[in-house]
Amino acid sequence: MIELSDTNASAIAERFKALGEPMRLLLLEALRRGECSVGELAERTGGGQANVSKHLQVLLQQGYVDRRKEGTTSWYRITDPQVFKMCELVCGGLEEDLDRRRKLLRSRK
Amino acid sequence: MIELSDTNASAIAERFKALGEPMRLLLLEALRRGECSVGELAERTGGGQANVSKHLQVLLQQGYVDRRKEGTTSWYRITDPQVFKMCELVCGGLEEDLDRRRKLLRSRK
């Protein structure tokens, strides 16, 4: 296992940061069903073409998605479904956090 | 399980974003051994007091750490060790990504 040392912290942070953007999470979710073109992704997420393309570059560079070119079309797909495990973990944390906040509110009444 | 819909994407992204900063990862790593004060954390991570304090607020607000006050000292601790599961997942992805890049380099020779 990689240690969370100074040198690695930046690289790891970069990977987390790539997921720290709503649009990129929506893109990953849209890609969950399978390979998808930029245009389709823009339509599904409601984002602009340029913006979607730029976000896909980030996900590509961080290795979350792969790309396959066919004519003028770029087909993107999830590289490793493990991403969704992370999303589930963070979702679990979210729910626990909400519970915690609810309890705090109750105890303050 | 929470769905990755438009409404949730922002909340989830916020949680990822909180981990997308080297200093905050270093703080979590430092807290791994156990409860720690702000001063100790600043010393261990080499960060300034104000900066460390500010990063801890982010981790606190996102529920990654808890705080306990004692005199003028604030003691911080990990709320849920699941965070490190996420770090391991992202580390695994990092290694796979490096492998992928190495293969690409070799195949391009």
Add this chain to the structure above:
DNA sequence: AGTAAATACAACTAGGTAGTAATATAAGAA
């Protein structure tokens, strides 16, 4: 009271980044 220590907060700066509009590039079709 006065002083020191620990933390939080406010103000500021510099660098980063999301979103958009316009343009560039590339591949087909007419």
Add this chain to the structure above:
DNA sequence: TTCTTATATTACTACCTAGTTGTATTTACT
């Protein structure tokens, strides 16, 4: 070739945030 389609890139704006400095707040000690 010219037009159209799909994607990537550039330039720009507006906003956000990490880090720093200085200060306020709180507690403990003499």
